[in-house]
Amino acid sequence: MNDLRNLVSTLVDKHGRDEESLLPILQGIENSESYVSQEAMVEIAKELNISAAQVYGTATFYSFLSIQPLGKYVIRVCKTITCSMHGKNQVISELENMLKIKLGETTSDKRFSLLETNCLGQCHKGPAMLINDEPYTDLTPEKVREIIRDIQQKEFAVN
Amino acid sequence: MKVNLTIDNIAVSVDEGSTILEAAKQVSIHIPTLCYHEDLCVAGNCRVCVVEQTGTNRLLPSCAMPVSEGMDIHTNSLKVRAARKQVVELLISEHNAECTRCYKNGKCELQELSSEYILGDNGFIDLIPFKKYTIDNFSPSIIKDDSKCIRCQRCVRTCTELQSISALTVAHKGKEMKISSFYDKPMYEVVCTNCGQCVNRCPTGALTEKIYIDQVWEAICAEDKHVVVQTAPAVRVALGEALGMEPGEIITGKLVSALRRLGFSAVLDTDFTADLTIIEEGNELLQRLTKVLKDGDTSVKLPMTTSCSPGWVKFIEHTFPEYLDNVSTAKSPQQMFGALAKTFYAEKLKIEPENIVSVSIMPCTAKKFEADRPEMQSSGYKDVDFVLTTRELALMIKQAGIDFLSLPDDEYDSIMGQSTGAGVIFGATGGVMEAALRTAYEVVTGREVPFKNLEVTPVRGMEEVKEATIKLENVLPKWDFLEGVELKTCVTHGLTNAKKVMEAVKSGEANYHFIEVMACPGGCLGGGGQPIPTNLQIRQKRTEAIYQEDRLKAIRKSHENPEVQKIYEEFLKEPLGAMSHELLHTHYTVRNRQ
Ligand code: SF4
Ligand code: SF4
Ligand code: SF4
Ligand code: FES
Ligand code: FES
Numbered sequence: 011m012n013d014l015r016n017l018v019s020t021l022v023d024k025h026g027r028d029e030e031s032l033l034p035i036l037q038g039i040e041n042s043e044s045y046v047s048q049e050a051m052v053e054i055a056k057e058l059n060i061s062a063a064q065v066y067g068t069a070t071f072y073s074f075l076s077i078q079p080l081g082k083y084v085i086r087v088c089k090t091i092t093c094s095m096h097g098k099n100q101v102i103s104e105l106e107n108m109l110k111i112k113l114g115e116t117t118s119d120k121r122f123s124l125l126e127t128n129c130l131g132q133c134h135k136g137p138a139m140l141i142n143d144e145p146y147t148d149l150t151p152e153k154v155r156e157i158i159r160d161i162q163q164k165e166f167a168v169n
Numbered sequence: 170m171k172v173n174l175t176i177d178n179i180a181v182s183v184d185e186g187s188t189i190l191e192a193a194k195q196v197s198i199h200i201p202t203l204c205y206h207e208d209l210c211v212a213g214n215c216r217v218c219v220v221e222q223t224g225t226n227r228l229l230p231s232c233a234m235p236v237s238e239g240m241d242i243h244t245n246s247l248k249v250r251a252a253r254k255q256v257v258e259l260l261i262s263e264h265n266a267e268c269t270r271c272y273k274n275g276k277c278e279l280q281e282l283s284s285e286y287i288l289g290d291n292g293f294i295d296l297i298p299f300k301k302y303t304i305d306n307f308s309p310s311i312i313k314d315d316s317k318c319i320r321c322q323r324c325v326r327t328c329t330e331l332q333s334i335s336a337l338t339v340a341h342k343g344k345e346m347k348i349s350s351f352y353d354k355p356m357y358e359v360v361c362t363n364c365g366q367c368v369n370r371c372p373t374g375a376l377t378e379k380i381y382i383d384q385v386w387e388a389i390c391a392e393d394k395h396v397v398v399q400t401a402p403a404v405r406v407a408l409g410e411a412l413g414m415e416p417g418e419i420i421t422g423k424l425v426s427a428l429r430r431l432g433f434s435a436v437l438d439t440d441f442t443a444d445l446t447i448i449e450e451g452n453e454l455l456q457r458l459t460k461v462l463k464d465g466d467t468s469v470k471l472p473m474t475t476s477c478s479p480g481w482v483k484f485i486e487h488t489f490p491e492y493l494d495n496v497s498t499a500k501s502p503q504q505m506f507g508a509l510a511k512t513f514y515a516e517k518l519k520i521e522p523e524n525i526v527s528v529s530i531m532p533c534t535a536k537k538f539e540a541d542r543p544e545m546q547s548s549g550y551k552d553v554d555f556v557l558t559t560r561e562l563a564l565m566i567k568q569a570g571i572d573f574l575s576l577p578d579d580e581y582d583s584i585m586g587q588s589t590g591a592g593v594i595f596g597a598t599g600g601v602m603e604a605a606l607r608t609a610y611e612v613v614t615g616r617e618v619p620f621k622n623l624e625v626t627p628v629r630g631m632e633e634v635k636e637a638t639i640k641l642e643n644v645l646p647k648w649d650f651l652e653g654v655e656l657k658t659c660v661t662h663g664l665t666n667a668k669k670v671m672e673a674v675k676s677g678e679a680n681y682h683f684i685e686v687m688a689c690p691g692g693c694l695g696g697g698g699q700p701i702p703t704n705l706q707i708r709q710k711r712t713e714a715i716y717q718e719d720r721l722k723a724i725r726k727s728h729e730n731p732e733v734q735k736i737y738e739e740f741l742k743e744p745l746g747a748m749s750h751e752l753l754h755t756h757y758t759v760r761n762r763q
Contacts, residue, residue, distance in 0.1 A: 048352055051352075061762075064338050067338035070349075
């Protein structure tokens with residue numbers, strides 16, 4: 011709790027107390043904690059003198075902010091129309107099959123989270139997805155299998 | 170600068186900067202709206218108010234679009250009608266349109282629109298089965314039913330612009346977008362003050378007060394129950410609106426008649442305990458002044474704030490908990506009444522308090538929460554059993570088949586039914602301050618408050634923050650330490666303004682002795698439980714009516730109320746005495762800011 015308070019106050023000192031600072035502060039929390047917790051929202055609201063609900067509203071609006079703890083690898087599949095029409099659903103079912111989780115969930119080993127997001131600006135190469143900050147395009151179920159297998163192998167090698 | 174345009178071929182000239190909607194109103198053309206509300210900023214999100222401009226292809230949202238010279242507007246073209254119908258169809262496709270089971274049935278803006286546009290069966294597919302809507306009915310004051318929400322955001326703007334609380338926000342986006350509290354917690358658990366301003370502005374049944382009508386009917390019909398009812402000052406200048414009358418009519422006599430016809434055992438008046446509040450709170454102010462200015466006691470806090478608005482009380486508990494010692498400990502008139510009904514009144518009438526059911530008619534949804542506070546049981550029972558809003562009472566009158574307009578005037582019962590003009594003006598912003606000054610000034614100086622006709626005009630009206638400084642001169646010997654003191658008072662209404670005042674107090678910028686705060690714009694007469702619509706014009710009409718009622722009263726100072734004098738003689742003994750402390754004063758709770 012104290013760590014969190016320190017983190018929030020460092021971010022507030024850095025970005026300022028205006029309402030415009032809310033987004034960069036939330037991003038800062040997301041970067042260090044991997045998600046924005048309820049406690050963090052309350053703390054931010056206090057610092058910026060806005061309501062906790064307002065922080066919650068902003069945090070739930072952006073798909074790049076998460077309000078739940080996420081896995082080490084966060085997969086965000088574009089759900090916007092172009093990718094949708096190019097087979098995003100097959101991409102998602104492939105991921106669900108491989109990871110044994112449903113959309114919105116995190117694997118029990120906390121390695122992978124599977125989410126949807128809005129247009130990634132890669133429409134000409136859809137379907138597209140992000141794994142953490144890395145974009146992957148022109149996806150097919152096969153390509154998805156390869157990508158995930160690579161990551162899994164790397165992970166097992168580490169352990 | 171005037172701008173000329175035509176609307177449906179009628180020429181109209183309006184001020185520059187007016188919207189098309191305002192211009193249309195001027196020539197009595199009605200354009201439907203949903204997200205628009207006179208009291209709020211324009212959101213322009215529902216698109217039901219679209220109109221067509223000759224020469225352009227786009228339809229314009231009339232609530233947001235300013236007029237320009239030479240515009241030729243059509244509000245009812247085929248294109249406009251088709252667009253509006255489509256908006257309504259889309260809303261209904263996600264709306265749990267069970268009108269027959271809805272409290273808003275017959276009073277709903279969405280329902281009215283759907284009936285005007287005759288929605289057939291060939292609408293969009295019904296999305297309700299796919300939505301996971303929830304109802305939050307944990308609060309004693311407010312029910313939030315997401316299946317009735319059209320996401321017009323009037324509530325969000327109300328809570329932010331008028332109240333600076335932002336208990337409600339827009340969360341998520343796209344098809345998941347919803348109106349939500351923090352973490353979608355029950356309204357009961359968050360910073361919501363229960364003021365009901367959002368309820369008063371919600372066009373549908375998504376936000377409503379919690380209804381206690383059936384419980385009240387049951388009590389009335391129970392043989393062994395003595396059901397007393399009290400009526401708040403602001404109800405008598407607003408109830409008529411919900412029963413077909415124009416805003417600003419005083420219907421006190423008909424109100425009493427109607428309540429008697431409904432079968433209440435005794436029809437009594439919150440105005441009586443408003444007068445009593447003035448005695449207790451006025452004495453508390455003088456006591457605080459004595460302790461601070463004379464005895465130099467630093468444990469006693471100034472400025473003192475009023476405590477009769479439960480929305481304000483909950484707001485300060487959440488937002489400025491370090492100032493709870495500044496809030497007057499005097500209970501609100503509703504709760505003083507409740508505590509006395511099951512003690513003093515019960516003794517007088519020789520009725521067992523457990524057989525008394527105490528009901529109050531309030532312009533307010535926060536009063537329901539107040540009555541439910543665990544500390545409000547000083548009679549040994551729940552002091553006020555059921556709180557009904559002005560709207561709920563109007564519905565009961567309709568249910569009973571009473572023709573309100575033709576009712577004769579009737580008088581309140583005694584005891585606890587007599588009141589003064591000072592009690593009546595509690596319903597308007599500035600009223601408590603004015604009533605307190607009428608009494609306190611006279612206590613200290615022995616003379617009437619130095620305003621023509623006792624009308625303390627600086628504290629009246631709709632200005633956001635009103636200040637009045639009253640110099641105390643030639644005081645009575647007992648109050649010699651107050652000689653020459655300038656009593657600094659401040660009056661504010663709406664929690665956005667209250668927040669500003671408290672921030673000024675906190676920064677040391679303001680040094681008042683006494684602050685009156687009403688959570689609702691205009692005071693209780695603009696309360697969340699009042700008839701819908703409520704807007705500035707209507708609040709002004711109700712205000713005029715309240716001051717009119719004051720002028721007509723034979724007695725206009727709380728300390729001259731004979732029943733109040735008698736209750737001190739017979740029961741309470743003295744202001745701030747032991748009995749008062751037990752029954753008429755309370756304490757507050759620190760709450761978090763979630
Ligand atoms: S909110 Fe209005 S339209 Fe919806 S069910 Fe209730 S009355 Fe009908
Ligand atoms: S709750 Fe009512 S006021 Fe709020 S967005 Fe929904 S329909 Fe509009
Ligand atoms: S009742 Fe008042 S405080 Fe609560 S959500 Fe509505 S407007 Fe905000
Ligand atoms: S639609 Fe998927 S990246 Fe643009
Ligand atoms: S009323 Fe104009 S857009 Fe909603």
